[in-house]
Amino acid sequence: MAAIAPLPSIDRTSPDFRDDLDAYFLTELPRFGVQLESARLEVLDAERSADESAGTATDAAAIASAAAQAATGNAATIAALAGAALWTPGTYAAGSARYSPVTQRVYRARVDHTGAIDPSADPVHWAVVYAGMPLVPAADTLVPAQAGLHYVLLAEAATTLVLPAEPGAGDVVAVTTTNGLETNVIACAGQPVMGVAEDMVLDIAMQTLRLQWIEAPGISTWRIV
Template sequence: MPITNVPAFTKIPSRDDPPAEFSADVDSFLSEIPDRALASNQQAQEVNAAAEQVATQAAAVAEASAAFESGVNADRWAAGDYSDGDAVWSPTDGQTYRAKADFTSVLDPAADPANWHNLNPVAQAKDEMTRLALVFAANF
């Protein structure tokens, strides 16, 4: 994303200059201020927009990272109470699942797609995190 460059002043007046040159330099300097102000405002808007994109992408990366970590650190499934978002791995197929809601689980997650979301392959979360990091790096 290109960011507007604020133009430099053509010449900054110096008190050491002769009066006629100083006066002309001041006039030139003052005439350039409005363009610099407009460019500065444009630059600020672009930087703020970029910051919003960074925040959005950082949130997506954090979400992908959390999904990846929860899958890697999942406990072995056992019958019992689970909260929305809990991750477990199935002893029947070795895959990782996330609870869709708060409920009492009596079926192995591999046999209960109504209550469990299959997170596999876990590598997808890592791939998505890598993709988002590359998008972020390319744009900023």
């Protein structure tokens, strides 16, 4: 905050007292009032900034707490699915869990069925278990991502999440931002994101995004799902 210049003193015994008095009321008092108003506005701006920072910190703490609670739930889910057997052609009851020899991911049978198509290529009968994505708190500003993980970005500064350079069909990466910035980045690592081989700026603060690698005739790309 700029220093406020004090009002000048007036010497009543000075022969220029009348002129000094006119200058005091016509010049110095208005100048002093402008300085006071400027200082008041600076204080208000500082209060608003402090309130916004406190709000961002509160939101980040709430997200981190929710992430911790979700991680506990995910751990239980993963533990329950850890014993999922390898999928082989055969008959399966609805709710059965098997892991694919192609993607190494766990899938759950949607309905009773008999089939010979790998779960990763049979969405009619199988659903990938996304709930098993472990949450990974990330405090660094450069985060190399691995498929199958949900990254919670905790750094206060803008953060870059680097997608896997060689994704496989069905790979999923999730990210949650907590720093309130609109300048976090998902680096494409040379692979298209939504069909474009460019880094993607997360220009919405405090968001969760999930990307899946889709392989299709003519183009393979990360897509928001």
